[in-house]
Amino acid sequence: DGGITQSPKYLFRKEGQNVTLSCEQNLNHDAMYWYRQDPGQGLRLIYYSQIVNDFQKGDIAEGYSVSREKKESFPLTVTSAQKNPTAFYLCASSTKLAGVVEQYFGPGTRLTVT
Amino acid sequence: LAKTTQPISMDSYEGQEVNITCSHNNIATNDYITWYQQFPSQGPRFIIQGYKTKVTNEVASLFIPADRKSSTLSLPRVSLSDTAVYYCLVGEGRDDKIIFGKGTRLHILP
Numbered sequence: 001d002g003g004i005t006q007s008p009k010y011l012f013r014k015e016g017q018n019v020t021l022s023c024e025q026n027l028n029h030d031a032m033y034w035y036r037q038d039p040g041q042g043l044r045l046i047y048y049s050q051i052v053n054d055f056q057k058g059d060i061a062e063g064y065s066v067s068r069e070k071k072e073s074f075p076l077t078v079t080s081a082q083k084n085p086t087a088f089y090l091c092a093s094s095t096k097l098a099g100v101v102e103q104y105f106g107p108g109t110r111l112t113v114t
Numbered sequence: 115l116a117k118t119t120q121p122i123s124m125d126s127y128e129g130q131e132v133n134i135t136c137s138h139n140n141i142a143t144n145d146y147i148t149w150y151q152q153f154p155s156q157g158p159r160f161i162i163q164g165y166k167t168k169v170t171n172e173v174a175s176l177f178i179p180a181d182r183k184s185s186t187l188s189l190p191r192v193s194l195s196d197t198a199v200y201y202c203l204v205g206e207g208r209d210d211k212i213i214f215g216k217g218t219r220l221h222i223l224p
Contacts, residue, residue, distance in 0.1 A: 033212065042201065043158070043214035059213070090157045094212070101146070101205075103212060105157025 003027065004106035006091050011111045013085075021076045021109045023091030032074040033092040033103070036060060043090060049074055078111065085113045118202045123219040132189045134218050136202030139183050147178060147185045150201045152217070158201060162187070197222045 004025045013019045025032065031050050035043040035058075045058030049068040063082025068074055074093075078085045091106045119137040126132045138147070146165050150158035162169055164176040164185070175188040189196055201217040 035214070042199075042216040045213055048212075088155070092157065101148070101212075102160045102163070103150070103158070105159070108155065108157055110155070 004091060004093055004104055006089075006106035006109050009107065009109060011109055013111070013113050015113055016080045017113075018077055018079050019085075019111065019113075021078065021089055021091075021111070023074045023076065023106060024072055025074075025093045025104075025106075026072060027093055027095065027104060028071070029093035029095045029104070030071070031094045032068070033094070034058075034064070034066065034074070034076045035090045035092065037088045037090060037108075046076065078113075085111060087111060118204055118215050120200075120202050120215065120218045122216070123221065125221045125223060126192055127223050128193055129191055132192050132196070132220065132222075134187045134189075134200055134202075134220065135184055136187070137184045138202070138204045141182050141204055145182075145204045147176065147182075148203045148205070149174070149176065149187045150203065150214070152199045152201065158214070161200075192220075192222050194222050194224060196220065 007022045033048040034046040036046055037043050044060050046064050047055055047058055047066040049055035052068055052071050055066050055068050063079055065077045089109045092103045094101055094103045146163055148163040149161045151161050152158040162171055162174050162176045164178055166178050169176045177186045199217040199219050201214050
């Protein structure tokens with residue numbers, strides 16, 4: 001089955017620790033994205049990558065870092081500099097077919113920092 | 115990127131047709147209009163995308179007037195399982211920065 005996997009589903013960390021969220025896709029998509037969602041809110045873009053070894057900041061990149069060493073993988077590190085890291089994190093990839101761009105989302109990782 | 119405005123929430127009843135309108139007054143010539151559906155604790159799911167007039171698939175219809183300053187997502191004969199948040203996005207339809215707003219929280223009542 002093709003799709004996007006994120007692991008783990010739930011993650012708990014102590015304040016001051018860096019934590020890395022995994023995102024893997026086997027859809028052969030070039031573009032990948034990380035979003036953050038807070039309760040009752042929409043998605044906010046953290047980082048996105050259109051191609052391997054290249055990525056751009058989204059609207060709320062401060063306190064986060066990413067890498068894109070392989071087409072299939074786009075891990076997100078939540079650093080201790082992120083002031084309010086507890087949230088639901090969603091990874092996505094996208095393809096363009098017949099002029100239509102469609103994003104595919106993973107199941108998400110719920111991060112709790114105490 | 116064009117900004118979108120949608121109602122924060124809507125209620126409807128099972129079996130009804132639901133229309134959710136999105137305003138995008140600053141839509142650019144190259145922008146497409148895309149709608150996503152999100153259930154709690156899941157990632158959004160693509161519903162439909164269009165550029166002008168009307169687009170229909172097995173899930174929904176999308177109506178876009180000639181000036182393209184708004185669009186309407188139409189869900190025929192909704193069921194309880196259509197309770198979700200619906201997002202309207204406007205962009206150039208390329209593989210680049212894709213921005214979500216706050217969406218419309220649709221609640222279907224029995």
